[in-house]
Amino acid sequence: MSLTWLDEPTVEAVRAALRVVAPHLAGGTIVPRGLEPSDDPRWCAASAVVDGRFVAKFAWAEPPARRIRHQIRMLEVLRTAAPRLPLPVVVAASGSPAMLVTQRAAATPFFDVRHAITPAARPAAADDLAAVLAELHDPRVLAAVSEAAGPLPGPMEHASTDTLRARFGALIRPDQRVLVSFWCDRADRVLAAPGRTVLVHGDFHGDNHLWDRASLRLRLVVDWETAGPGEPEFDLRCLPGDCGMDLFTATVAAYERMSGTTLDMNRIMAWHLRTVLGDALWRAEAGVALPDHRTPAQWVDDLEARFAALGLVSGAAPSGTGAARARPPRRPSREPPPEGGAPA
The missing domain is CATH 3.90.1200.10 (Aminoglycoside phosphotransferase (APH), C-terminal lobe)
Known part of the structure; x- marks a missing residue:
């Protein structure tokens, strides 16, 4: 899986990424959480609630992009390796750009x-x-x-x-x-x-x-x-x-x-x-x-x-x-x- 990330921490950049990763969500309402510039590349990541029903995690630097790609892989293999774990439901996932979209739980x-x-x-x-x-x-x-x-x-x-x-x-x-x-x-x-x-x-x-x-x-x-x-x-x-x-x-x-x-x-x-x-x-x-x-x-x-x-x-x-x-x-x-x- 190739790896890229957002160019900048903006709602517009998140929407552009959604057009690639989950096109059916790209036109929805995006409410960011933790979308703030950081001088430390390790923490250049955030999430957003999309249309009140989904959560998108994304990055604008390589270290957190790698973590998102790792999480995508973990969720994939854990569904088989540990089926009783209460895991998020994955809606869309991508390494280029690095983004994970899951269903938002009523919890x-x-x-x-x-x-x-x-x-x-x-x-x-x-x-x-x-x-x-x-x-x-x-x-x-x-x-x-x-x-x-x-x-x-x-x-x-x-x-x-x-x-x-x-x-x-x-x-x-x-x-x-x-x-x-x-x-x-x-x-x-x-x-x-x-x-x-x-x-x-x-x-x-x-x-x-x-x-x-x-x-x-x-x-x-x-x-x-x-x-x-x-x-x-x-x-x-x-x-x-x-x-x-x-x-x-x-x-x-x-x-x-x-x-x-x-x-x-x-x-x-x-x-x-x-x-x-x-x-x-x-x-x-x-x-x-x-x-x-x-x-x-x-x-x-x-x-x-x-x-x-x-x-x-x-x-x-x-x-x-x-x-x-x-x-x-x-x-x-x-x-x-x-x-x-x-x-x-």
């Missing part, structure tokens, strides 16, 4: 419904999250996808612990700096040895799994452009912040039951640490507000509460790796901030 991002998931609704929500991840992480899925698609890229890099030690301290209170350094040291030890390798979504945060607002059931998983080989714990790294600790630990328990495998809670939290602090770091240094409009220091307070809920506090030995061995929270947890990244 809403998890961030918009998580407050409505009561203790009574929690088991079903945990089962939905776990079922998607257990299906995706089945070793047979990686084998089938690799055979069909060839070599796959790994997940996108996150901020290293060296970067966090060197630059994050300037954003937080002096009393938090030793704690962050300790967490980074522990993450290095935990992740020193490689984990199991499965196919991961790579960006499984609350804007990329969509839910039915009435039934509070998971309907769709979107944005497969970073799917590739990785460890299962990497795909759960956003859940402690996105879901809150009760739903997170319920999801881990459901995953272990469904998959017959054990997740390492220490590895999940090591990736969680790097994801949360890395997100706060780049936003602060770029002058971009955190999603919940709080401060990096407050996010560190949230992290401390999550580690405490699992018994991972002040250098104490971990209480265990599986969800069944995690201790309950010692104090009520606060509503977590949406720490996932940009929406699909």
Whole structure:
């Protein structure tokens, strides 16, 4: 598949691309999302709602165009390799220009419904999250996808612990700096040895799994452009912040039951640490507000509460790796901030 991309980030350029990729949609109403110029070619991509019924993803630089082409291939092979996954319905796809058009689902991002998931609704929500991840992480899925698609890229890099030690301290209170350094040291030890390798979504945060607002059931998983080989714990790294600790630990328990495998809670939290602090770091240094409009220091307070809920506090030995061995929270947890990244 040859690869080209839009000349510029404009509605007119999107319409011209639709004339090539999906001519029957080119005359429709186009409502762009994230259509802003960027100095960094990696992020020269956006999406648009077309006629209120379709979503078009497109790029105006090579790196995101490659990601769109990769997502097109992933959706194609996953329909056979993992048929129970709730995937978007593809309407049109092209590598020249790079564009993916899918049906717009009557569903809403998890961030918009998580407050409505009561203790009574929690088991079903945990089962939905776990079922998607257990299906995706089945070793047979990686084998089938690799055979069909060839070599796959790994997940996108996150901020290293060296970067966090060197630059994050300037954003937080002096009393938090030793704690962050300790967490980074522990993450290095935990992740020193490689984990199991499965196919991961790579960006499984609350804007990329969509839910039915009435039934509070998971309907769709979107944005497969970073799917590739990785460890299962990497795909759960956003859940402690996105879901809150009760739903997170319920999801881990459901995953272990469904998959017959054990997740390492220490590895999940090591990736969680790097994801949360890395997100706060780049936003602060770029002058971009955190999603919940709080401060990096407050996010560190949230992290401390999550580690405490699992018994991972002040250098104490971990209480265990599986969800069944995690201790309950010692104090009520606060509503977590949406720490996932940009929406699909």
